Amino acid sequence: MRKSSYGCFNTPDAMSRLTVFLFFFFLSLSATTVAQEQQQRSWQEVWHEVMSADEPDDEAWDDFFEQLEQLAAHPIDINNATRDELQQLPFLSEQQVQDIIDYRLRYGGMRSEGELRMLASIDYEQLQLLPYFITFGETTQEPDKPHEPNKPHHEVTATIGVPLYTRKGDENGYLGYRYRHELRYEMSYGKHVMLGLTGSQDAGEPFFANSNKLGYDNYSYYAQLKDLGRIEKLIAGMFKLSAGKGLVMGSSMMMGKLAALQSLGRRPTALRPHTSRSQDTYLQGIAATLRLSRLFTLTPYASYRPLDATLATDGTATTIVTSGYHRTEQEMAKKNNTHAADAGIRAELRMGGLQAGMTVAYTHLDRSLEPRQSQLYRRYQANGQDFTNVSVDYGYTKHALHFSGETATDAYGHIATLNTLSLQPSGQWGIMAIQRFYSYRYQSLRAHAMSAGGHVQNESALLVGTTWRPMRRLQLQAYADYAYFPWARYLVSQQSEALDLLVASAYETDNWTFKARYRRQWHQRDNDTKTALTDQIDHRIRLSARYSPRTTAWSLQTQVDLASNKANKANKPNEANEPYNTDHGFMLSETATWHHKRWQLWATSAWFDSDSYASRLYLYERQMPHQYGFASYSGRGWRIALLARADMGRWQGYVRIGHTHYTDREEIGTGLQTISKPYMTEVGLQLRYRW
Secondary structure: OOOOOOHHHOOOHHHHHHHHHHHHHHHHHHHOOOOOOOOOOOHHHHHHHHOOOOOOOOOHHHHHHHHHHHHHHOOEEOOOOOHHHHOOOOOOOHHHHHHHHHHHHHHOOOOOHHHHHHOOOOOHHHHHHHHHOEEOOOOOOOOOOOOOOOOEEEEEEEEEEEEOOOEHHHHOOOOOOOOEEEEEEEEEEOOOEEEEEEEEEOOOOOOOEOOEOOOOOEEEEEEEEEEEOOEEEEEEEEEEEEOOOOOOOEOOOOOOHHHHHHOOOOOOOOEEEOOOOOOOOOEEEEEEEEEOOOOEEEEEEEEEEEEEEEEOOOOOEEEEEOOOOOOOHHHHHHOOOEEEEEEEEEEEEEEOOEEEEEEEEEEEEEEEEOOOOOOHHHOOOOOEEEEEEEEEEEEEEEOOEEEEEEEEEEOOOOEEEEEEEEEEEEOOEEEEEEEEEEOOOOOOOOOOOOOOOOOOOOEEEEEEEEEEEEEOOEEEEEEEEEEEEOOOEOOEOOOEEEEEEEEEEEEEOOOEEEEEEEEEEEEEEEOOOOOOEEEEEEEEEEEEEEEOOOOOOEEEEEEEEEEEEEEEOOOOOOOOOOOEEEEEEEEEEEEEEEEEOOEEEEEEEEEEEEOOHHHOEEEEOOOOOOOOOEEEEOEEEEEEEEEEEEEEOOEEEEEEEEEEEEOOOOOEOOHHHOEOOOEEEEEEEEEEEEO
16 A cells, blocks of 8 residues: 655645745735724634534535524524524533523623623633624513514525536436536515525536426425414424434434534524525425423424435335435436325423423335345344334533433334533533433434434443633643444444544634644454454544734634544554554645635635545635535645635625646546546636625
8 A cells, every 4th residue: 555655745836836826915915905904704714713523524514504504694683582592503502592591681681792701601612603693683572572574685696616627427427417506595574584495406417307307406495484473483395303312303403522512512402494405304394383381382393205215126215315416317216216204293391491392203104115134234224114203302401500311212112312411610611421322223214413323323322521711712622432332333243332532722812823633533343354343543633823813804724634544454464564554644734814895715725645535634615605615635636725705785706716636646536426637626606696
């Protein structure tokens, strides 16, 4: 195997010239800026800085960022928001939500961001993020009284991605052209009415052709009514619902372990519209949250939606497909070939610091789900046509102490439970423990909760984490997550274990932010002969320095990522007769941002050198709205991306250019995704109009 020589430092002349050009370009732009202009950053930049994702390859992050996009577009009035509305903000802990409510009751509301600093439990992360998602409206003595009708607000967004390369499938194999595009429309009328429609198309999918006779391959739509008497929220169309800890119904946002430390394990419980491109975890029909009394709410729902599935010769479904791709004849044959009917109800009671809830969910498939159980790890995967789950969830908050959890069962009596205990005596220190037990026989089609194994099944685990701010400018975080899997898993034919450790620190000055993070993951896999387990050990280090002067409109960030993956070969040592094969990865990246009145620019460049996919490296890039910002890189090469934004009254436009060049290969990708060149360039355009 090729060992890393970190050849990315032997930079090609063209790359050197381009880097020098970008440096002086941004330097000249900042020189034209008024010296005292206050820098304005987007919520995406702040989120990445203070809540950086520790699991960016998780598909849930795509939907997570879409939810944050909606919250930023429709900020919460902190002086009139209900507890449920405040709990939609995923970075707030239960104690912080309670402290905001108590402050309003004592002082009659908040009038500026400065008052947030009066709350001892609100720390650095929340102070940075909250202004993007809240407003300081006037308090009202009659919160249930409808506001005066507002003018309706409309928004249309058109996005297109143009690849300046040709894949093998574009020439022969894909049913559609190579462009990716979408069209969004949203209308809001005050705080009570919201409508939305999105049509999206992946590259290679047919448009007004083949089975897509109505144009786009995928549509999402919804109509929402809010705060109308007893109706807290009513959604018709596509929606997402999360209840308790997600053991029965978890089709809402879920953060990774590091971000969960900020909220001390709290998971938002919410009914919300489905607005993302994702074709997984949504429901389609009608749902409502009804406030029957000051303490009691009821949320019934009903749904009927199509699914993609891989079918066996007898007509049963062997796998539910969630990728959403319909580019080839084979993928198109799976589109909407199965349907699911869902119905359920959730009841919740809140009395002071006490919370209790119950969720009942039923799913019926129009064809039987029959996984190939000859594969040991599929033996207890969900199977059949009918699935019923019942759970109770509970919580208690008293000053700095918070306890919450959910215990669920399926129709056969198999159990899943998740419980969180957290203590936050001040904004300087907090500790959290999350216990998980998911029976390897537990089945639920709609569950989506924290899991080391990726499923709410076959896991017994304990996570302990802490956040500590020993001084105003320094923050330390750490967690340890141990998991035991009593049944076989993918690539593991027997019981196994895993351990995930992380330590992170951040230090801020007036102009600088320094961060360091180390993560070690250990898990087990079958050896080549499947006669024993071997160790897989993954080390990752990230160091970053951000220079962000408060008196100018530009900032720079330098980041170094190191990765090391050790694979124990057990009874089959490598050529050097060593017990481990070790792969290394290295990435050096630079990010520059510049904001001036109606113009904003972002630039990212990176050099990467990785021995294999096992030591791949992740890079965050600023994206256009409704786009996901993480990508992984393995091999050797460099990446550069530029994004420009212009605000022109009611119009807003984005232009994005990205270029990746590999120096260790002659082509990129495999199969129909193959590009017969070592480089690829893509262009993105977005135009938004509001009236």
